[in-house]
Amino acid sequence: MALDASDVEAVMELAIAHERVLRADEKLMLAPLARLALSADYSRTCAHLRANPAFGAAVERFEVVNRDLKALMTDWQTRSVAGATLPNDHTDTAYDNGIIDRLGRFHDRVEALLDEFVALVPRLAYYRDGLLAALERSEDGEIAFVSDVGCESYHTLWFDLHEELLRLSGTERVE
Structure with a gap:
């Protein structure tokens, strides 16, 4: 399912405001704590796949x-x-x-x-x-x-x- 570009931009701006995403020029990347949270989430959500x-x-x-x-x-x-x-x-x-x-x-x-x-x-x-x-x-x-x-x-x-x-x-x- 494709998302509307304006909706994605709004979510990214919110993530930047909450310091979950960092902007480097025109690129975006996860902040260190968000990366850690994502890693923990992968272990939880992918347990069935890993097994x-x-x-x-x-x-x-x-x-x-x-x-x-x-x-x-x-x-x-x-x-x-x-x-x-x-x-x-x-x-x-x-x-x-x-x-x-x-x-x-x-x-x-x-x-x-x-x-x-x-x-x-x-x-x-x-x-x-x-x-x-x-x-x-x-x-x-x-x-x-x-x-x-x-x-x-x-x-x-x-x-x-x-x-x-x-x-x-x-x-x-x-x-």
């Missing part, structure tokens, strides 16, 4: 494919030139298109997993749908949608999904 073996197994599979995406993003952001690893300046369209093709194959592999998460937690459809949209825009030549932090890129959405899965499952990031 669900299907959810736990899906999170474990996510962690495995997450390593594959990290490697793919490293290849997107860097190039090997004469034995040296350099930043990818994205002037080699063939190289970039090859990475985008790999991203498409990666997405094909994880679609069923994303669907599993949506079946367990319907609001995660936002990430599933956003990842597909970012992939499609990347395939259409908008390369910012591979990993740019200034838009809802594949990498940005994947990172946010990972953070949400960590909160839902009550687990820590594997480095």
Whole structure:
């Protein structure tokens, strides 16, 4: 259910006034005490999910494919030139298109997993749908949608999904 923008703005202004949300330029973030309260709320509201073996197994599979995406993003952001690893300046369209093709194959592999998460937690459809949209825009030549932090890129959405899965499952990031 979509909310009216003016209603959302009113709630955010109230949260700012009560110091539950902080404004940094045009961005909003939870205040430290609100973050702590949210964390406690996740443990209460997600107890059933955390006890669900299907959810736990899906999170474990996510962690495995997450390593594959990290490697793919490293290849997107860097190039090997004469034995040296350099930043990818994205002037080699063939190289970039090859990475985008790999991203498409990666997405094909994880679609069923994303669907599993949506079946367990319907609001995660936002990430599933956003990842597909970012992939499609990347395939259409908008390369910012591979990993740019200034838009809802594949990498940005994947990172946010990972953070949400960590909160839902009550687990820590594997480095």
